Amino acid sequence: MVRHYSISVGPFPRGFHIITKLITDTVATWPDSGMLHAFIRHTSAGLCINENADSSVLDDFKLFFEKLAPENLPGITHDMEGPDDMPAHIKSTLTGTTVSIPIVNQKLGLGTWQGIYLCEFRTGGRKREIIISIVD
Amino acid sequence: MVRHYSISVGPFPRGFHIITKLITDTVATWPDSGMLHAFIRHTSAGLCINENADSSVLDDFKLFFEKLAPENLPGITHDMEGPDDMPAHIKSTLTGTTVSIPIVNQKLGLGTWQGIYLCEFRTGGRKREIIISIVD
């Protein structure tokens, strides 16, 4: 069986944000054993899993991705929505739009240092919709 | 329950291609609630989710990935199949080989602007096999 929960989160400033608790608080009923999939319904934001303890990691992620896919990259033509739009699409494909995590004993099977990141790649906040799916 | 559908698509020219309809047309029966996983059975092509409206996005993706993992990268040794082979492997890991999308009310829960991309990273087309799995 698959149950879904839809949430609308943010707006978040451009950068990486830990949303593990936003996700887990949304799930009303946890199966003993299952899978959680979280899917972001956008093309200029992403979801991924990384370090949950030190906020400098979030800053460094932002720095790295800004350098990897900078604004005004030579040759880029899709700029109708501004110079941060196409880099945002690129970054969202690099981080991904879904995270899939086992549910073990009614809890997420994340490692000690793992958290779920929402990666906001646009400047100028909007709310972001996430569908959380519980498979059991 | 998990049902699979196998499809063979393409060949596609090197670049990014929207295949949402190829995927959805293949699924004979949609559950009210479930998950769709699409898995590409290749190591020089990928699947990801991104913008479905403006073809310039597809061109910009191609441009970005060609620059990120160019042919004839210094130090690369795996070139038996030509200079586009190892960059294709790298790109397929960066985009991913699986997309996982919730099924809500018998339809994919994609956002308004989201489509499924097949990313063809080789020059010289071949057909590509995709397994579509419906979990309900």
Next chain:
Amino acid sequence: MVRHYSISVGPFPRGFHIITKLITDTVATWPDSGMLHAFIRHTSAGLCINENADSSVLDDFKLFFEKLAPENLPGITHDMEGPDDMPAHIKSTLTGTTVSIPIVNQKLGLGTWQGIYLCEFRTGGRKREIIISIVD
């Protein structure tokens, strides 16, 4: 139904390693039809799917990722655990932490040339925990 298997693998040297057999040998019972998800419980190692035949591909992957996210990147501040730590976090998000593969006729539906990679991004080995989930 979802069944999980937990395994502890390695330590592996920094680089890319094929662990398909480690994964498949762990699964005691294969459903006729299902999904396998493998999830690594760490933030400085990753899982992905790529070429299983030529070890030069593994070396080239290592080379590419070292160049893409080198140590001592200007501006990086998270270096408490050494210069290889933050690049390891970045690389693990680029490769991903979960692989999702269809199970068809009691076997993984991998293509002929596909294998599961464990990507070890730290210098100095530790064991790595993976949760394998079988959905049927």
